[in-house]
Amino acid sequence: MIDDEYSRVPSAxxxxxxxxxxxxxxxxxAALANPFxxxxxIALLAVLMIVFGPSTDSRFIYTDF
Amino acid sequence: MQFLVFVGKVAIAxxxxxxxxxxxxxxxxxxxxxxxxxxxxPLLTRIIARDDLQKRIVFLGDSALWGYGLDAQDAVPSLLxxxxxxxxxxxxxxxxxxxxYAMLRILLAHGVRPRMVVFNVNIKEFSPGxxxxxxxxxxxxQLAWPLLAPAERQRLDHKAKTTLDARxxxxxxxxxxxxxxxxxxxxxIFGAADAATAVDDRIHVLSGEAQxxxxxxxxxxxxxxxxxxxxxxxxxxxxxxxxxxxxxxxKTAHLHAVAILTPTNHxxxxxxxxxxxxxxxxxxxxxxxxxxxxxxxxxxxxxxTEDFLDNDHLTARGNALWAAQLARALxx
Numbered sequence: 001m002i003d004d005e006y007s008r009v010p011s012a013x014x015x016x017x018x019x020x021x022x023x024x025x026x027x028x029x030a031a032l033a034n035p036f037x038x039x040x041x042i043a044l045l046a047v048l049m050i051v052f053g054p055s056t057d058s059r060f061i062y063t064d065f
Numbered sequence: 066m067q068f069l070v071f072v073g074k075v076a077i078a079x080x081x082x083x084x085x086x087x088x089x090x091x092x093x094x095x096x097x098x099x100x101x102x103x104x105x106x107p108l109l110t111r112i113i114a115r116d117d118l119q120k121r122i123v124f125l126g127d128s129a130l131w132g133y134g135l136d137a138q139d140a141v142p143s144l145l146x147x148x149x150x151x152x153x154x155x156x157x158x159x160x161x162x163x164x165x166y167a168m169l170r171i172l173l174a175h176g177v178r179p180r181m182v183v184f185n186v187n188i189k190e191f192s193p194g195x196x197x198x199x200x201x202x203x204x205x206x207q208l209a210w211p212l213l214a215p216a217e218r219q220r221l222d223h224k225a226k227t228t229l230d231a232r233x234x235x236x237x238x239x240x241x242x243x244x245x246x247x248x249x250x251x252x253x254i255f256g257a258a259d260a261a262t263a264v265d266d267r268i269h270v271l272s273g274e275a276q277x278x279x280x281x282x283x284x285x286x287x288x289x290x291x292x293x294x295x296x297x298x299x300x301x302x303x304x305x306x307x308x309x310x311x312x313x314x315x316k317t318a319h320l321h322a323v324a325i326l327t328p329t330n331h332x333x334x335x336x337x338x339x340x341x342x343x344x345x346x347x348x349x350x351x352x353x354x355x356x357x358x359x360x361x362x363x364x365x366x367x368x369x370t371e372d373f374l375d376n377d378h379l380t381a382r383g384n385a386l387w388a389a390q391l392a393r394a395l396x397x
Contacts, residue, residue, distance in 0.1 A: 035071050039078025046079075047086060050247050055103075055259040 098137035106204040107245035123179040127160030144388035161197035163307040167209035187327040192294035284375035295342035312357030332370035
């Protein structure tokens with residue numbers, strides 16, 4: 001039996017442990033730990049939500065024959 | 066404490082990024098041939114703030130001058146602009162005399178005195194059953210309502226919600242341009258009210274349903290039953306009231322105004338409007354505008370039925386003919 005971290009954790013937790021070791025996730029985590037990057041990401045999300053959000057404005061009902 | 070410093074830095078970065086987006090919107094938002102279908106109050110404010118508006122001929126009409134059913138470049142004001150006339154099209158779908166009056170009040174309140182004001186008078190909008198009879202377009206209502214006298218407000222339906230969230234929404238929209246102009250941005254990007262509607266429209270086109278609906282959309286005369294109310298006009302009529310106010314405003318502001326009696330499809334509407342009562346309504350509004358010194362162009366019977374899309378909207382060819390006729394009148 002291989003004695004590594006994966007063998008010592010319950011199988012349900014294994015994916016989470018694997019994620020922690022993923023280099024991309026580690027890089028994202030480090031980037032979001034920077035407050036300025038996090039601020040930019042939140043601003044970007046706000047812009048996307050506004051642009052792609054549903055229209056809830058009260059529209060003028062134009063009578064089209 | 067460390068956490069609060071972190072949150073503060075996040076907030077600063079976020080505000081700076083959103084401020085940059087707003088700056089981009091202010092600088093790079095292109096000028097349009099006409100207003101969007103769902104234009105916002107911040108967009109209208111932005112257009113009115115332009116310096117060159119003073120030197121332009123401003124169109125303040127309804128869907129007939131907006132260019133309903135046509136591409137923006139085929140609308141009359143765009144055709145005149147292509148001929149070199151300094152034109153600004155501030156017409157919109159759902160316009161009326163009350164809307165023209167409100168829009169002119171907004172312009173004057175912002176210190177804009179156009180070189181000339183052109184608007185159309187559409188007899189169908191004098192009918193209390195018309196959707197624009199006592200209703201201002203939302204963005205126009207938002208800007209014009211504080212400028213209107215109590216007697217003017219009384220005659221209109223105030224559609225704007227006064228709930229806390231609605232007021233907060235308008236306040237945020239006034240400060241944050243991206244949020245305030247969201248309807249304009251969506252329409253510019255998607256060509257529809259929002260992304261979901263654009264996808265829905267595309268599906269309708271791909272499935273052939275849009276083409277089937279267009280073929281079925283034949284404006285037969287019976288669809289216009291009740292559209293024109295030919296009761297003799299008097300001061301009780303909301304549109305008459307606002308036409309009178311408009312004439313007074315034009316006179317007191319010493320503006321050069323041209324009023325066009327809207328081209329109307331008399332073949333399609335023969336059963337309803339080829340009567341002395343209709344002519345009496347035309348004569349009533351013409352007399353009022355003549356007395357105020359406005360230039361009145363009678364285009365009511367100028368076009369044949371082949372130049373119409375429906376009762377009062379001209380085809381691209383009809384708009385070209387109308388633009389040629391208006392060009393001659395404006396030059397004179």
